[in-house]
Amino acid sequence: MNDSFHTVTTLPTERPAGCPFDPPAVLTDARKHGPISRYTHPGGKPGWLITGYDMVRSVLADPRFSSRKDLMNVVDFQLPPAPPGEFLLMDEPEHSRYRKPLVGKFTVRRMRMLTERIEQITADCLDAMEETGPPTDLVTAFAKPIPTIVICEILGVPYEDRASFQEQIDAFMGGEVSDEELIAAYTATQEYLAQLVAAKRAHPTDDVLSELTDSDLTDEELRGISLILLAAGFDTTANMLSLGTFALLQNPEQLAALRADPALTDGAVEELLRYLSVAKTFHRTALEDIELGGVTITAGTTVVLSYNTANRDPERFTDPHALDLGRQAGGHLAFSHGIHQCLGQQLARVEMRVAFRALVDRFPTLRLAVPAAEVGLRPETADIFGVKSLPVTWDTK
Amino acid sequence: MSAPLLSVDRERCIGAGMCAMTAPDVFDQDPDEGLVLLLDAEPPVAHRAAARMAAGVCPSGAIILHEPESGGA
Numbered sequence: 001m002n003d004s005f006h007t008v009t010t011l012p013t014e015r016p017a018g019c020p021f022d023p024p025a026v027l028t029d030a031r032k033h034g035p036i037s038r039y040t041h042p043g044g045k046p047g048w049l050i051t052g053y054d055m056v057r058s059v060l061a062d063p064r065f066s067s068r069k070d071l072m073n074v075v076d077f078q079l080p081p082a083p084p085g086e087f088l089l090m091d092e093p094e095h096s097r098y099r100k101p102l103v104g105k106f107t108v109r110r111m112r113m114l115t116e117r118i119e120q121i122t123a124d125c126l127d128a129m130e131e132t133g134p135p136t137d138l139v140t141a142f143a144k145p146i147p148t149i150v151i152c153e154i155l156g157v158p159y160e161d162r163a164s165f166q167e168q169i170d171a172f173m174g175g176e177v178s179d180e181e182l183i184a185a186y187t188a189t190q191e192y193l194a195q196l197v198a199a200k201r202a203h204p205t206d207d208v209l210s211e212l213t214d215s216d217l218t219d220e221e222l223r224g225i226s227l228i229l230l231a232a233g234f235d236t237t238a239n240m241l242s243l244g245t246f247a248l249l250q251n252p253e254q255l256a257a258l259r260a261d262p263a264l265t266d267g268a269v270e271e272l273l274r275y276l277s278v279a280k281t282f283h284r285t286a287l288e289d290i291e292l293g294g295v296t297i298t299a300g301t302t303v304v305l306s307y308n309t310a311n312r313d314p315e316r317f318t319d320p321h322a323l324d325l326g327r328q329a330g331g332h333l334a335f336s337h338g339i340h341q342c343l344g345q346q347l348a349r350v351e352m353r354v355a356f357r358a359l360v361d362r363f364p365t366l367r368l369a370v371p372a373a374e375v376g377l378r379p380e381t382a383d384i385f386g387v388k389s390l391p392v393t394w395d396t397k
Numbered sequence: 398m399s400a401p402l403l404s405v406d407r408e409r410c411i412g413a414g415m416c417a418m419t420a421p422d423v424f425d426q427d428p429d430e431g432l433v434l435l436l437d438a439e440p441p442v443a444h445r446a447a448a449r450m451a452a453g454v455c456p457s458g459a460i461i462l463h464e465p466e467s468g469g470a
Contacts, residue, residue, distance in 0.1 A: 060456075061456075061457075061458065099411065099412075100430070103411070103412030103430060103431035103432065104412070104426075104427075104428065104429050104430050104431035105431070106412075106414075106431065107412065107414055107417070107426040107428070107431045108414040108417040108418050108421075108426060109417070109425075109426065109428070110428075330419070330450065330454060331453070331454055335413075336456070337456045338456055338457065339411050339456070339457055341411065341413045341415075341456035341457075342413070343412075343413075345413060345414070346414045346418065349418075
């Protein structure tokens, strides 16, 4: 009996006016009706939308729900399998074949060893901001360059290639270009990465991509892995840094608390991850008939998991729509859960801890340079939510 | 002696590092593979809350908690 469920027919939907940090009202409303809603995919296929924390988490931990791109049942044509190396859209054992060689390179310890270097990169960005003077766009001056430089250094992308490379990634992550432009940007990135992989094979340097050439992974697979690491490695963190700063500026008492107490930094990062959930939606497809919360998800049906709604679930987080940097936000789903949980999460944490701390320390009078309503937001069609630009200003001495 | 409080399954581990971050006195990641290392299967009381939390947040269910029915240590 699946008839009595709340129904949602369209995604993505707009965020409520004046609430750029909150999930679209349609999603928050769906959660009020229950953790699971009947849903129609944009291509017309029937599915389910899951907005409750516990249910999203249990689906993510359940191997009966597949991540495979070619099983996704959302449009009326057969999707191709994920390209070699793009393991986010694969199940076991393929997923582990790609993830396993990477895990040791992104451990807590190894990422913490990068702290000093990330502090230096951050200080360079802040120095440049001071030199140029206010106002400035925090996205281009701070939020983008820090994670871009870091992931390029980890992977071994030469410095002189970074600008063009970032433009291509922006085009296919921003959600705002035509299909033709998107394909062109994707193709250009693939071609660049193919050259990079070949270069590392010929002349290994001291970086993760060169280390990976010393394995049984093919050039094509290495290209796919590099694409995932680069795209996931800076677009997510860049949007957390810019949207997170926006959220702090809109919650001045929280910002003041963070500025006054460095010990609050680690917890503040977890709370910003929960509160903003910039990677907002993922899909899973049932491999068999699965009972879930009184619903039978039939084999082959694709469910949408709303991370940002789950992270605002009042049954899991008290007063969930408040940004509260002092709360215990551990257990949030911002990095997902299950076998696909973010490989680079420990890097993202170090980057955010260092960058937010340095920013609030350096600019005690930092504020928006435009009214909050004029800050341009990414469309909901973008995979990763965020601001297009964040004009800020500050008092100079 | 009953079974120790904790055990780990390195086959299930995906190396997310949640345990090493949450309970660094109890868990680590080996430097090569990045998979879980159990430093202390019977952690002192002061580290047990963190160890339990680490088991709870482990994304792949690789940490097994053997809680005695009535809490004797």
